[in-house]
Amino acid sequence: MANYLPIKKILTEHQLAPSKKLGQNFLVHRQTAERIVELSGVTPDDSVLELGVGLGSLTLPLAERVKQVIGLELDAGIIAYHQEHQSLPTNVTLIHQDLLKADFGELAAQSNGPLKILANLPYSISNLLLFKLIENHESLDRAVLMLQKEVGQRLTASVGSKEYGVLSVLLAGCASVKTIMQVGPDQFHPRPKVDSVVVRITFRPVPERVAQLPPHDRKLLRRIVNAAFGQRRKTLRNSLSAGMINGLSREQISALLTQSGINPETRAERLTIEDFVRLTNAVVDCPTG
Numbered sequence: 217m218a219n220y221l222p223i224k225k226i227l228t229e230h231q232l233a234p235s236k237k238l239g240q241n242f243l244v245h246r247q248t249a250e251r252i253v254e255l256s257g258v259t260p261d262d263s264v265l266e267l268g269v270g271l272g273s274l275t276l277p278l279a280e281r282v283k284q285v286i287g288l289e290l291d292a293g294i295i296a297y298h299q300e301h302q303s304l305p306t307n308v309t310l311i312h313q314d315l316l317k318a319d320f321g322e323l324a325a326q327s328n329g330p331l332k333i334l335a336n337l338p339y340s341i342s343n344l345l346l347f348k349l350i351e352n353h354e355s356l357d358r359a360v361l362m363l364q365k366e367v368g369q370r371l372t373a374s375v376g377s378k379e380y381g382v383l384s385v386l387l388a389g390c391a392s393v394k395t396i397m398q399v400g401p402d403q404f405h406p407r408p409k410v411d412s413v414v415v416r417i418t419f420r421p422v423p424e425r426v427a428q429l430p431p432h433d434r435k436l437l438r439r440i441v442n443a444a445f446g447q448r449r450k451t452l453r454n455s456l457s458a459g460m461i462n463g464l465s466r467e468q469i470s471a472l473l474t475q476s477g478i479n480p481e482t483r484a485e486r487l488t489i490e491d492f493v494r495l496t497n498a499v500v501d502c503p504t505g
Contacts (some may be wrong), residue, residue, distance in 0.1 A: 223242045224405055230297050241408050244281060248399060249277050250277045253277045258278065258281050263327040264285050264332045268338065272338070274336060279307050280305075289310060290315070296331045320348070330355060330356050330419070335362065343383070347383075350387060353419050358417060360368065360416050362414050363415060367383075375485065389426065392417075393417050432493075436496050440459075444492075445484045452479075452483060478491055
């Protein structure tokens with residue numbers, strides 16, 4: 217069928233194989249790839265960073281729509297294939313690099329502005345990459361990512377839901393997130409055992425909710441959020457005490473929660489990003505003891 221990309225044929229003819237270690241699941245449906253690029257909102261003037269080029273399922277339709285694609289790929293066999301067969305358009309720069317080690321600040325400078333990212337992410341590294349995006353949010357414009365459905369649900373989870381957690385809170389502090397597409401297992405080779413979603417994470421323009429947050433220490437915020445959800449079945453008073461936030465005693469933490477308008481007996485999944493920021497600033501102002 218014309219709708220299928222020749223992924224399996226390329227892998228067989230060039231003695232390549234999906235790497236379990238790298239978590240490779242190649243997108244094989246042409247129309248799905250084209251739809252993802254269309255929904256990403258890229259324009260002809262854009263320079264886009266693609267994380268994990270693979271055999272070019274997303275790269276090719278992306279290169280048709282933008283000025284430049286900078287593609288990072290870790291698999292040496294795939295790099296060699298593209299170099300030997302010149303299989304990518306001339307406006308694609310292929311870099312042999314681990315995306316988790318990439319310097320997003322430097323890449324943004326090379327692109328003359330905040331990065332626009334597109335990626336079909338290996339499920340095994342999606343959480344690590346998402347935390348990297350949060351840490352580097354000032355260098356980013358947006359990220360359109362294919363993720364395991366369960367991970368995508370955590371990013372868009374509502375306060376109080378079982379999916380709501382560390383990523384839900386920290387992303388709410390620097391971006392807005394929207395699920396833009398559902399993708400079934402039959403769209404990939406090899407076929408994964410789970411469904412996928414495509415999410416659009418918008419960092420610029422700064423979402424109104426983010427802009428309204430008071431200034432705060434982001435590193436401390438992350439420590440507090442991690443501690444709060446580290447033992448999510450416990451009350452905040454107990455989970456934060458176990459996390460030893462800034463050396464504060466259980467009594468001090470209880471007082472700071474109350475001061476911040478938070479019931480010490482509630483649990484982490486009941487707090488909004490605004491609650492966590494308020495608590496973070498209260499911790500900063502509290503003498504340690």
